[in-house]
Amino acid sequence: MHPIYPNVFSPIALGPVQLRNRFYSSPHGMPMSLGGIPTDDYLHYSLERARGGVGLIMLSLTIPERSSGAQPRPNVKAALPAFRRFADSVHAEGTKVFAEPFYQWVATGAWQPLSPPAPIMAPSVSQYSFLDRRAATRAMTKRDIAGMTAALVDAVENLREANIDGIMLHASHGALLEQFLSPYYNRRTDEYGGSLEARMRLLRETLEAVRDAAGPGMAVGVRLNCDELLQGGYGTADAYQILQSIAGGGLIDFADLDIAVEPDQFHIGMPPVFAAKHLYAPYVEAVRAAAGTVPILSVLGRLTSIAEAEGAIASGLCDMAGASRALIAEPELVANAEKGEEARSRTCIACNACLAGFMEGVQACAINPATYRERYWGIGSLTPVLQPRRVVVVGSGPAGLEAARVAALRGHDVTLLEARAQAGGALALWAALPGRETHADAISWWTRELDRLGVDMRLDCAATADMILGEKPDAVLVATGARYSAEGRSNFLDHAIPGHDNPTVFTPEDILLGKAAPSGKVLVLDAEGVHTGVGLAELLARRGCDVELISPSFSPVSARLNDTQDTPFIMERLHAAGVRISLMSYLQRISGRQAVAYNVYTKAERVIDDLGAVVLATGRVGANGLEAQLTGKVAQLFVVGDALAPRVWTTAAFEGHKFARMIGEANAPADVTAAYFAPDDPTYFPAPAAAPA
Numbered sequence: 001m002h003p004i005y006p007n008v009f010s011p012i013a014l015g016p017v018q019l020r021n022r023f024y025s026s027p028h029g030m031p032m033s034l035g036g037i038p039t040d041d042y043l044h045y046s047l048e049r050a051r052g053g054v055g056l057i058m059l060s061l062t063i064p065e066r067s068s069g070a071q072p073r074p075n076v077k078a079a080l081p082a083f084r085r086f087a088d089s090v091h092a093e094g095t096k097v098f099a100e101p102f103y104q105w106v107a108t109g110a111w112q113p114l115s116p117p118a119p120i121m122a123p124s125v126s127q128y129s130f131l132d133r134r135a136a137t138r139a140m141t142k143r144d145i146a147g148m149t150a151a152l153v154d155a156v157e158n159l160r161e162a163n164i165d166g167i168m169l170h171a172s173h174g175a176l177l178e179q180f181l182s183p184y185y186n187r188r189t190d191e192y193g194g195s196l197e198a199r200m201r202l203l204r205e206t207l208e209a210v211r212d213a214a215g216p217g218m219a220v221g222v223r224l225n226c227d228e229l230l231q232g233g234y235g236t237a238d239a240y241q242i243l244q245s246i247a248g249g250g251l252i253d254f255a256d257l258d259i260a261v262e263p264d265q266f267h268i269g270m271p272p273v274f275a276a277k278h279l280y281a282p283y284v285e286a287v288r289a290a291a292g293t294v295p296i297l298s299v300l301g302r303l304t305s306i307a308e309a310e311g312a313i314a315s316g317l318c319d320m321a322g323a324s325r326a327l328i329a330e331p332e333l334v335a336n337a338e339k340g341e342e343a344r345s346r347t348c349i350a351c352n353a354c355l356a357g358f359m360e361g362v363q364a365c366a367i368n369p370a371t372y373r374e375r376y377w378g379i380g381s382l383t384p385v386l387q388p389r390r391v392v393v394v395g396s397g398p399a400g401l402e403a404a405r406v407a408a409l410r411g412h413d414v415t416l417l418e419a420r421a422q423a424g425g426a427l428a429l430w431a432a433l434p435g436r437e438t439h440a441d442a443i444s445w446w447t448r449e450l451d452r453l454g455v456d457m458r459l460d461c462a463a464t465a466d467m468i469l470g471e472k473p474d475a476v477l478v479a480t481g482a483r484y485s486a487e488g489r490s491n492f493l494d495h496a497i498p499g500h501d502n503p504t505v506f507t508p509e510d511i512l513l514g515k516a517a518p519s520g521k522v523l524v525l526d527a528e529g530v531h532t533g534v535g536l537a538e539l540l541a542r543r544g545c546d547v548e549l550i551s552p553s554f555s556p557v558s559a560r561l562n563d564t565q566d567t568p569f570i571m572e573r574l575h576a577a578g579v580r581i582s583l584m585s586y587l588q589r590i591s592g593r594q595a596v597a598y599n600v601y602t603k604a605e606r607v608i609d610d611l612g613a614v615v616l617a618t619g620r621v622g623a624n625g626l627e628a629q630l631t632g633k634v635a636q637l638f639v640v641g642d643a644l645a646p647r648v649w650t651t652a653a654f655e656g657h658k659f660a661r662m663i664g665e666a667n668a669p670a671d672v673t674a675a676y677f678a679p680d681d682p683t684y685f686p687a688p689a690a691a692p693a
């Protein structure tokens with residue numbers, strides 16, 4: 001028995017499948033397929049989590065052939081060998097693999113590659129809006145329903161042949177099976193609509209068909225939404241009856257309980273930093289007894305440690321607990337806890353860079369650049385160098401911290417210079433914004449690791465070229481970040497705002513570093529729509545300022561914060577703090593205690609008087625003065641992260657990691673220019689999943 005986590009580290013049976021422990025990786029869409037065939041990168045991503053101790057990995061797969069092309073598709077016959085290699089390789093690590101083959105409106109595809117979209121199938125004609133996609137669905141005919149069931153059965157047969165251990169039907173997140181259960185989406189008048197019994201018909205029929213196709217060796221279960229939280233949707237009372245009916249009828253071996261209809265409740269489906277931890281718990285609590293002895297699984301929402309999983313299982317809330325993002329950030333979460341080395345684990349900060357990346361066609365974890373790149377950057381790939389080099393890293397934001405960590409892990413002699421009294425760079429400033437405090441956990445982890453690895457970290461040390469060269473480095477990484485433009489330059493208008501040099505005008509850094517403490521009426525001009533502007537507006541309002549937030553856009557938040565699901569929380573917080581919002585507006589000029597704003601379309605001007613301060617959260621400029629001073633004076637010089645060019649913050653740790661790997665390597669680029677114009681490295685191109693060597 002495990003001395004600290006006896007519940008998590010005890011085996012459990014889900015139907016015919018035995019699991020070694022009670023922590024699972026919940027399904028998360030991964031655009032890691034080639035024509036529906038899972039890639040090698042997907043396999044190595046999963047293997048890392050299997051080796052990292054999870055008992056069960058759930059794969060998110062889309063059906064039918066007409067579904068979105070980015071995720072693996074089990075209806076593609078050519079994908080079977082790759083699925084089999086996938087299952088066999090994960091089994092070899094002691095972990096089981098379940099599949100969640102589903103149809104859902106955000107995962108639907110086109111008639112043919114690059115063609116206009118195929119229709120979205122649904123129980124009824126539903127008005128649909130997701131991100132910028134607005135449409136109405138097709139009400140499925142009985143032939144459509146039969147076609148969908150046949151596609152699912154075909155998928156299950158293929159997955160059984162491929163040695164996948166179980167199937168989880170998706171009846172949550174607005175997937176098709178939930179839509180049939182839902183009085184909000186299902187307005188049918190045939191035998192599939194109307195009473196709860198009729199709305200349950202498709203789920204029951206599908207479970208029966210899937211049970212048949214799965215055979216006695218596979219586990220079959222369902223992910224069920226406990227409460228749609230929709231006006232006109234079903235609540236926990238209906239969910240209870242649904243679960244009681246399918247569990248009592250012997251149709252399932254397990255149920256995974258959560259909440260969150262997409263897109264309506266997307267923001268609690270992958271709850272961002274502002275959401276309370278374990279926000280699904282009361283809903284699971286209300287429904288779980290309906291399952292009787294059938295095991296209950298749940299991710300609870302923002303579960304980030306094995307201690308939390310242990311508590312949930314010990315209290316009887318669930319029989320197995322799991323996570324997606326905690327494992328995206330830390331593949332060894334389970335193994336580290338089992339060994340009593342939890343301090344070695346990164347803690348997911350719920351920034352949702354993983355989710356936004358998925359929607360934007362990028363795969364990245366903001367605090368773990370090796371995630372999704374395990375095939376070549378996985379655990380064990382940072383092999384010791386034969387000849388350690390002297391390395392100086394300048395700047396301790398995520399780029400510098402990660403660069404120093406990677407260089408030290410390879411055995412180089414690393415010094416990290418930081419001008420401020422505190423490590424973390426812009427991330428530390430963001431963590432000082434209300435509600436984002438957990439971002440500081442990432443900085444604590446990095447600094448703990450650097451300490452363990454013996455990196456010489458010098459705070460309060462504003463590096464000069466002479467000081468750096470005095471260290472006689474072989475390699476220098478300049479990770480000095482970016483600063484907000486004091487002139488108010490922005491991507492709306494890359495031009496200085498007249499009056500920006502007025503003494504009442506500040507940058508976000510002035511406020512967050514305590515150099516200015518405005519009072520009275522404050523204007524925050526935000527042209528970025530990321531956390532800084534809205535966070536500062538809230539911070540100043542909570543400090544008692546009368547804050548007006550001005551944005552040239554139609555919304556005070558950018559598409560990025562929509563993708564990370566932060567928007568609903570931010571809007572609520574701004575409202576609660578009393579921040580006034582003026583959209584489609586920009587500042588014409590500032591003078592004394594007055595500013596002139598104008599509507600960016602009509603050009604109508606508005607004079608704002610009695611201002612205590614104007615904060616320009618407009619745009620950022622890379623701080624890389626050291627590059628020119630050091631060029632030609634060290635063997636390798638890499639400018640990384642925002643210092644190279646201010647971009648989305650996942651870039652920072654990624655570039656720190658990437659370039660630190662190149663230190664002292666034969667034929668490695670000497671600088672970012674050489675790397676930028678080098679031919680593509682074939683290592684990085686995906687291939688279908690093959691058995692690992």
Ligand SMILES: Cc1cc2nc3c(=O)[nH]c(=O)nc-3n(C[C@H](O)[C@H](O)[C@H](O)COP(=O)(O)O)c2cc1C
Binds near residue numbers: 026029269301
């Ligand atoms: C990038 C991403 C993609 C996801 N895709 C799916 C999916 O395809 N199917 C599903 O059932 N859940 C999906 N989820 C939801 C997770 O399984 C999980 O319920 C949710 O992230 C909350 O758990 P967490 O706090 O441990 O991340 C996804 C989550 C993320 C972050």
